[in-house]
Each structure stands twice: as structure tokens, then as C-alpha cells.
Amino acid sequence: MLKVDFDGTETYPKINEYVEALSSSTLEQAIQELEAITKQVRSAGKNDTFGLNNLLRIFGQTHLNLAQEFITQTIAKNLDLKYHLGFVLAGIRLSDREIARGYVRSWAAQDDSVLWVVIAQSYRFIDWSQPQLEEEWDVLRQLVTKQSSLVDLTLFLPIQHLAPHKPDLAVELLKPLERRSSNHDGGKA
Known part of the structure; x- marks a missing residue:
């Protein structure tokens, strides 16, 4: 499991290693781990950590198809990770602007302030x-x-x-x- 320091001092190599290891067979476990981290961050009274958000941005950029499934599951399960999807979306935009625009069009039309x-x-x-x-x-x-x-x-x-x-x-x-x-x-x- 990826450990996140609340002061945001994770190292890029560990983040990159974690992201590189993601696959369709590990996505469910990753979602559970990242949701646990998100809950820890929120229970500690923090809104974000640089490492978690950076990991999500890199993930969105480097694993376009997995990132889309991640978004689908996060929203469907109403996970706390939903509050961090902007970083996944930012990564997706770096890989494919039109896919990102599709999410934006859909979400802007919904009545969901998150x-x-x-x-x-x-x-x-x-x-x-x-x-x-x-x-x-x-x-x-x-x-x-x-x-x-x-x-x-x-x-x-x-x-x-x-x-x-x-x-x-x-x-x-x-x-x-x-x-x-x-x-x-x-x-x-």
C-alpha cells in the first residue's frame, strides 16, 4: 500500500512506481487504497496532500483507459475520492483534451456541486x-x-x-x- 505523509513529502519515484504498476487487474485494489488514504487525509482535517493529488494527475495522464474506469467507479460508489477527481481529469486532459471535455460537458450539466x-x-x-x-x-x-x-x-x-x-x-x-x-x-x- 502507498503511504501518504500528510505534509505532502512523498517522493516522485514511489508515486511513479505505484502508478506504473496499475493495471486493470490492480485497479480495484488501488481504488480501495486511495480511498483509504483519502479518508485518512480528511479525518486528519486536511483537504489534500500534494502526493495524492500528484499521483492522481499522473495516473490520469499515463493510464487513460484505467483513469476513465477509475472515474466511473469513484462516482458510482460515491467515494471520497470524488473530491480529488479534478486531478485525474487534469491528467486526462494532458493525454486527450476531447475526452476531458466530454467529462466537463457532462458534469457541468449535472446538479452536483462536487x-x-x-x-x-x-x-x-x-x-x-x-x-x-x-x-x-x-x-x-x-x-x-x-x-x-x-x-x-x-x-x-x-x-x-x-x-x-x-x-x-x-x-x-x-x-x-x-x-x-x-x-x-x-x-x-
Whole structure:
């Protein structure tokens, strides 16, 4: 079993070894192990660890088909890992942007604030200097209109990364977030 230090000091070689060893025959065990780690992290009062999230991002990037099955099982079983799927999605996007976009389209249309946060979480890894990101810009607009305080908080980092490349869009996105924040509205978590 992979051990995760709560201060995020896992080493890349161990993470890479773990990810490289994943296969369809070990996926169920990996899900159980990663779910146990996620529960430990949450019971320790932490929201994430660098090592766990990095492992999930690498997994998504290097095991595209397994990562899709991982997502399916995590959502179907409503595991705590669901809160970390943004990192898997970010990895998937590095391998196949269209597969990632498919998840984003589906999740943005659902009434599930955790999946909205997952999308926003994954968007912090986008290279906003790339061409043809109109769909991602539209999703950011959609997420802002969700009026979810959890989504709003998660959007700040992707918008910060977007700002040097699309400053007008960044301002457009930040205005409603700022209004909600200053009104202490809280939105729909």
C-alpha cells in the first residue's frame, strides 16, 4: 500500500512506481487504497496532500483507459475520492483534451456541486496560452453562474492563471465572484 505523509513529502519515484504498476487487474485494489488514504487525509482535517493529488494527475495522464474506469467507479460508489477527481481529469486532459471535455460537458450539466468543483480544480492545470480554448472559457462562465461558494473559491486559481492570456475574460469572471464575496451571499454550496 502507498503511504501518504500528510505534509505532502512523498517522493516522485514511489508515486511513479505505484502508478506504473496499475493495471486493470490492480485497479480495484488501488481504488480501495486511495480511498483509504483519502479518508485518512480528511479525518486528519486536511483537504489534500500534494502526493495524492500528484499521483492522481499522473495516473490520469499515463493510464487513460484505467483513469476513465477509475472515474466511473469513484462516482458510482460515491467515494471520497470524488473530491480529488479534478486531478485525474487534469491528467486526462494532458493525454486527450476531447475526452476531458466530454467529462466537463457532462458534469457541468449535472446538479452536483462536487463535480463543478472538480472541473474548476482541473482547470488550474490548463495552459491558457494554448489556442482553441473557447470551450473552456465558456465552461468557466457556466461555473461562475452556478453561484456556488465552493466553486467560487476553487475558480480563483484558474482565473489567476488565465488572466495574463485573456485579461478581459478574467475581469468578466471575477466581477460576479467579487460581488458575491462582498455581499457575503455564500451562494448555493
